[in-house]
Structure formats: C-alpha cells, structure tokens
Amino acid sequence: MGLVRLADTPLRGLNTFGIDARARLLWRLESLDDLPQLHQALRDDARSGHPQPPLVLGGGSNLLIADDPQQPIVQMALRGIRIVGDDGKSVIVQAAAGEAWDPLIRWTLSQGLAGLENLALIPGTVGAAPIQNIGAYGVELRDCFESLDAINLVSGTARSFSADDCAFGYRDSVFKHADGENWLVTSVRLRLSRTADLKLDYGEIRAELTDAHIVAPTPTNVADAVSRIRRRKLPDPAVIGNAGSFFKNPLIETELAAALSAREPGLPCWPSGGQVKVSAAWMIERCGFKGMRVGDAGVHERHALVLVNHGHARGSDILALARQIRGAVETRFGIRLEAEPMVVGAAQL
Numbered sequence: 001m002g003l004v005r006l007a008d009t010p011l012r013g014l015n016t017f018g019i020d021a022r023a024r025l026l027w028r029l030e031s032l033d034d035l036p037q038l039h040q041a042l043r044d045d046a047r048s049g050h051p052q053p054p055l056v057l058g059g060g061s062n063l064l065i066a067d068d069p070q071q072p073i074v075q076m077a078l079r080g081i082r083i084v085g086d087d088g089k090s091v092i093v094q095a096a097a098g099e100a101w102d103p104l105i106r107w108t109l110s111q112g113l114a115g116l117e118n119l120a121l122i123p124g125t126v127g128a129a130p131i132q133n134i135g136a137y138g139v140e141l142r143d144c145f146e147s148l149d150a151i152n153l154v155s156g157t158a159r160s161f162s163a164d165d166c167a168f169g170y171r172d173s174v175f176k177h178a179d180g181e182n183w184l185v186t187s188v189r190l191r192l193s194r195t196a197d198l199k200l201d202y203g204e205i206r207a208e209l210t211d212a213h214i215v216a217p218t219p220t221n222v223a224d225a226v227s228r229i230r231r232r233k234l235p236d237p238a239v240i241g242n243a244g245s246f247f248k249n250p251l252i253e254t255e256l257a258a259a260l261s262a263r264e265p266g267l268p269c270w271p272s273g274g275q276v277k278v279s280a281a282w283m284i285e286r287c288g289f290k291g292m293r294v295g296d297a298g299v300h301e302r303h304a305l306v307l308v309n310h311g312h313a314r315g316s317d318i319l320a321l322a323r324q325i326r327g328a329v330e331t332r333f334g335i336r337l338e339a340e341p342m343v344v345g346a347a348q349l
C-alpha cells in the first residue's frame, strides 16, 4: 500500500479501448497520506524536463490514447465509502475517487438509498464521474451531486467544489476546461434519498420492468432493468475495445434544428435547456459509417456512436477514423461533432 511507482509500463489493460500504449512513468495513489510524496515526485519529474501536467487515470473507460503519454500518469486507487450526513430524509454518501462506480451504486442500494439507479453499470471510477457529469437514462450525476474534494497536482492546493463550482453541463464540467485543469478529484459526496423518486420514462425502462412482471418497482429493480438493457445494447469492452459513445450529441439552436429537420426527415431531435440536441448516431449512420471497418479501427455494427478496436488498432487509427466521420457529418449536416472521451497525446481530433 502507498505510492506505487511504475516506469515504462504497459497501458493496454488500463484503457477500455485496449490501446497498446506504454506509460513512461505511472504513479498509483493508494493513500491520501502519500499526496505530499506524490507532489514532490511530480515536481522532481518536471525539473528533469519531462512534459507536464500529469495525466489522471481512473478506469480508462473515457480515454483514447493516441500516443505513448510522455507526461507522468497518476492512477487513482483511493478506496473507501461512508455515510457522512443524514437528516432523516436525505443521506450524504462520501466515496473515495478510486472506488468503482457501479459497485458504489450497489452499495447505496443495499443501504436503502435511491438516486443513482438509472446510472447503473456505467464503467469507471467515482472520481471520473464529475469530470464529464456522467449521464444515462434521463439522469445525470449533477442530480445527486453534493460536493467533491480535490488537490491541484501542479500547485498542491486542496479545495472542495460545490455543484456550482463544478459548472456541470451535458457531458461537461469545469474540469474539462482551462480554468479547471490539473485537479485530482480525491472524493465525491452524493446526496441520496431514503424515499425513491423513480425516473422510468426514459428509453426502455418501463418495458423492461413490465417484461419482468414488476408493477411497483424499487430502486434496485430499476438498476437491474437498466443493467439488463445496457448489457443487451452496449458492446462489452472485455469483448471488443471501446469507450462507449465516442461523440457527444450536438446542441444546436432551435432555428437550425428546424431547418435541418426539414431537409433531413427523421433526424431525431429533442429540446435541451433552450437549445435542441440532435442525434449524432443518426447522422453518422446516414453518412454510411455504421459497421464500417478500417483495419482494426471500426464503428460498431449496432451503434454508430461507438468506435471500436477490433484487436490491434493504434490510438492514431481510431483517431483517423473519428476525423473521417467528423468530416463527413460536417459536410452533410453542417454540424461539427465533438469527442466525448479525452484524447491523450499530441494529436487531437
């Protein structure tokens, strides 16, 4: 236990795309007590002229490693879940950033706490959940977020972030922007409820519950239903490398959406915070990419939004395919797609 240092270490097993890259230097942080030592080690590395800032790694399920990372990697391995507040109605659960997300949900359900059930089976760690404000089946992390603790890996400063400080948006937060860079999230607090307010109207949740003959669902029933739907629909990274949705659904102005829908009948659109969200998967499919394969880089045959590694694709192969898709969508629809995963390396989308 403690701070583990690994030099020239393989990353293939540490990213769900299964990209066969190597890390020059990786620090695995297993205890908060080791933060001063980590900070000193990072300063020494910077003084030796190595590129910075460090890259934070959780479960590697929202990353595309395009080149061997030359900056040091900090792998988050802090563990621990506890209840830190209870007013009889809502309960604050604090989880260390290295805890796995889905097991945390199962723990909260076992305590009779509702709120996270629609986010079941999203891969990755607790610490990464606020970075892109993870979301699924009509719920986002921000709906139950209370606050988080973080350490700045460059300055060494520690601070807490409220929901407002995090500036959550659709698959977005302050941590994805220049003024929120270099923060290592160490723990996250979630406000959960003893009484369930179930959100069943998204996707196939209701149908799944009906098929299971459940008329008065509990939060655990919903988490199970969501997990079954996800297992059926999404490719398992253990079978075929992927990082879930590769592109975000673009948000566009209402007038542009109306004009596009008139020109492209069937384009799925839905209102979102005064703008309109349009289906990236539909546009990619229309451009003919669904199921396409270029070497070992591909687009999943059932999910136009999911790019896959059929075996030995390099990060640059996936990136090249992503660029091709983005170019075709922009030419046909006039909309520029944005990547959802973080692209690691000098080359960007």
Ligand SMILES: Cc1cc2nc3c(=O)[nH]c(=O)nc-3n(C[C@H](O)[C@H](O)[C@H](O)COP(=O)(O)OP(=O)(O)OC[C@H]3O[C@@H](n4cnc5c(N)ncnc54)[C@H](O)[C@@H]3O)c2cc1C
Binding pocket: 016, 055, 056, 057, 058, 059, 060, 061, 062, 063, 076, 097, 122, 123, 124, 125, 126, 127, 128, 129, 131, 132, 133, 134, 135, 136, 183, 184, 185, 186, 234, 235, 236, 237, 242, 243, 244, 245, 342
């Ligand atoms: C099959 C599949 C399905 C998915 N479905 C969904 C979905 O439904 N909804 C959804 O929102 N996402 C989904 N994802 C994406 C991914 O699971 C989430 O974004 C998840 O939160 C990433 O967690 P991670 O620990 O793997 O993060 P990583 O991939 O390791 O890191 C992602 C980003 O967060 C940063 N980061 C990680 N940990 C920390 C930390 N402790 N402090 C600061 N920064 C940190 C990294 O530097 C990087 O920028 C899916 C992915 C896969 C493979």
